Amino acid sequence: MNHLDEQSINALRVLSADAIEKAKSGHPGLPLGCAPMAYELFAHQMKHNPASPDWFNRDRFILSAGHGSMLLYSLLYLFGYGKEGKPELTLSDLQNFRQLHSKCAGHPEYGHIAGIEATTGPLGAGMGMAVGMAIAE
Template sequence: MNVSQAKSQVDVDLVSINTIRTLAIDAVQQANSGHPGAPMGLAPVVYSLWQHYLRYDPTDPTWPNRDRFVLSAGHASMLLYATLHLTGVRAVNAKGDVTNDLAVSMEEIKRFRQIDSRTPGHPESHLTTGVETTTGPLGQGAGNSVGMAIASKWLGENYNRPGFDIFNFNVYAVCGDGDLMEGVACEAASLAGHLKLANLCWIYDNNRVTLDGPAEWSFSEDVATRFAGYGWNVTRVTDANDLEMLARGYENFLNTKDRPTLIIVDSHIG
């Protein structure tokens, strides 16, 4: 890749990331409610994952061996809706057939948090194709992601054959400090470490802010040490806007074959 091509790719990356951000903040402004900060801070993190590492087919959103993406920090729902819109994920109808309609159209983004829209304030799997599990209560998505990772392993053990893997999907979950405070997330993380679920990656949005002030007012533990104690592989990305550092974090996960991975991402909300 020459200098011109490299610059062009950087421009595409930046435009894509900023489009996720602007869709999110415009939708929140239109609804006059919602959470714009997390989508703005995490846009590079999710863009890098969906663009380069997540295995999925937007024209076949129910492909059984797709990687699962769980937004446990469900208040950041516009981050997921903007990504589903830009990736062109197709909607699945009540019969389970893939349609030519977008799972999240621009009209649905304009109807964010409105009655009967496909874009409620927290993602709901029965409403929106591409939402793998309903999230909202903190820690719930984290627990669900462990169940999905166990399911992938179980399916692989029962249906894979030598040289022919039918099921080997990975599971990625985005968590905030509120998720990691919950008992359900702690228990799920402990179980994942015990089972050595190497197909599981949690991405911790370490923005050091809660709804009512600095996170240190209510959450001061050493998260990295806690997860190391659970038996996880722990790595850190010190700048959520650094795509090369994010890539190294995801590669670290993919190259770890004996335990789950926690990627601690230092970000700035908004």
């Protein structure tokens, strides 16, 4: 792991913790603990294109524990996910986490933001969704 990787992981943690603290609501454990794993997947393992999030042959990231959504929002922000080559999330969007009419809801919702592959919430539901998506392809 190089210095840029370490700084990126710390950025994920800080973005997530700050948004959760500002909202006075949320679950910090998953974003803080899983940031290194999630960053490794997005930065070095998964085949994906943030400028073309609907690319057919992409790998899909399903966050089964939807209550850890701030990790996913931070990843999508740092990697510049968006449509037509323009990043969709702004720092202001992250700061409005869990607020009424926010792009960053308490649980990720499919189709609400580029890069969210499934609406999740109930623990364990993501495994079935991921298997179903893999079989469907």
